[in-house]
Amino acid sequence: MTQTMPETTSTTAASARGLTRTYGRGDAQVHALRGVDLDLPAGRFTAIMGPSGSGKSTLMHCLAGLDQPTGGSVTVADRRLEAMSDDQLTLFRREHLGFVFQSFNLLPMLTAGQNILLPLELAGRPADRERYDLLTDTLGIADRLGHRPSELSGGQQQRVAIARALIARPAIVFADEPTGNLDSESSAEVLGFLRRSVRELGQTVVMVTHELDAAAYADDVVVIADGAVRAHLVDPTADQLVATLRGER
Numbered sequence: 001m002t003q004t005m006p007e008t009t010s011t012t013a014a015s016a017r018g019l020t021r022t023y024g025r026g027d028a029q030v031h032a033l034r035g036v037d038l039d040l041p042a043g044r045f046t047a048i049m050g051p052s053g054s055g056k057s058t059l060m061h062c063l064a065g066l067d068q069p070t071g072g073s074v075t076v077a078d079r080r081l082e083a084m085s086d087d088q089l090t091l092f093r094r095e096h097l098g099f100v101f102q103s104f105n106l107l108p109m110l111t112a113g114q115n116i117l118l119p120l121e122l123a124g125r126p127a128d129r130e131r132y133d134l135l136t137d138t139l140g141i142a143d144r145l146g147h148r149p150s151e152l153s154g155g156q157q158q159r160v161a162i163a164r165a166l167i168a169r170p171a172i173v174f175a176d177e178p179t180g181n182l183d184s185e186s187s188a189e190v191l192g193f194l195r196r197s198v199r200e201l202g203q204t205v206v207m208v209t210h211e212l213d214a215a216a217y218a219d220d221v222v223v224i225a226d227g228a229v230r231a232h233l234v235d236p237t238a239d240q241l242v243a244t245l246r247g248e249r
Helices: 056-063 086-096 112-122 129-138 154-166 184-201 238-248
Strands: 012-023 030-041 045-049 071-076 097-101 172-176 205-209 220-225 228-234
Touching (some): 012 056, 030 056, 030 220, 030 228, 056 071, 086 097, 097 154, 112 129, 112 154, 154 172, 154 184, 172 184, 220 238, 228 238
Parallel strands (some): 045 205, 097 172
Antiparallel strands (some): 012 030
């Protein structure tokens, strides 16, 4: 299938070249990624889509330095990840990346406000109160900052997780099925906030999803099938996206 790639004038936030990831050995060997070449543009909202087992989550984990590829290279924020030690990767993720997961991953003993500021505390950086106020106001959680996660709804917990991911001004926010545990109304709110972070704050967001409704919020959609990129759509219409996904099945 012909790929529609971002214009060459776009700044690249992350790239992969010849990326492979293999699990197991012998007859049990699984090729999760098969020579992926990909450029993700900065300042845009990119969705990575594909059916279960397509390799989309493995791709995100390799791009985020959470998993070690079997072969190929990954460059994020102009740094080659395969050249880093485990300690360097940990520091790099802390300083340059933000994460939003399906399960929220908030610390239950901390308040919402403390959870948001945790990345800055771990990095030994002072709190940016102006950005903190901007994020909590924009996300509609300013009146919930003294509450612990157990006292918040699922949608509120995910908004806290988004603020935590954005507080340190990361080069990229990686979101792995961020609406998987939310109802439709909360899902729409969370996706809307992620899109606003791109359009109003200049953030780069890369989201893994299998949901067409979620991908519709993105500027770019990368379709993964059988461990390979089958299409990279820029500003696709709903009809184009549906037709591409049908062509992969």
